[in-house]
Amino acid sequence: MTAATARSRLVALPKELIFQIIGKLDLAALLRLSAACKSLYHLVSSSALIQYQIELERAGYVNGPASGPLTIVQRRALLRDYRRSGTGYPGQGAKTSILTLAL
Numbered sequence: 001m002t003a004a005t006a007r008s009r010l011v012a013l014p015k016e017l018i019f020q021i022i023g024k025l026d027l028a029a030l031l032r033l034s035a036a037c038k039s040l041y042h043l044v045s046s047s048a049l050i051q052y053q054i055e056l057e058r059a060g061y062v063n064g065p066a067s068g069p070l071t072i073v074q075r076r077a078l079l080r081d082y083r084r085s086g087t088g089y090p091g092q093g094a095k096t097s098i099l100t101l102a103l
Contacts, residue, residue, distance in 0.1 A: 049072050
């Protein structure tokens with residue numbers, strides 16, 4: 001099977017299944033996947049959850065409990081606010097939960 005055939009078979013899967021698969025990838029693998037073809041790039045870039053996971057890993061954070069008070073969109077906005085503030089990320093260099101940022 002060629003790489004193009006493998007990509008076309010992956011893209012043919014239901015989007016929910018693709019998101020479950022790529023949600024398990026680390027940052028480097030996500031970036032490689034999004035560079036593989038336009039369809040995969042659009043899937044990765046259109047998912048708020050995947051974009052949040054990318055930003056978390058870049059910042060050195062881990063996600064807090066899913067039952068927390070913030071939605072993915074709110075958590076992602078919080079990460080962006082810290083980045084834009086010019087002070088960097090609190091606890092930078094340590095694996096800090098994003099929920100600690102909201103307190």
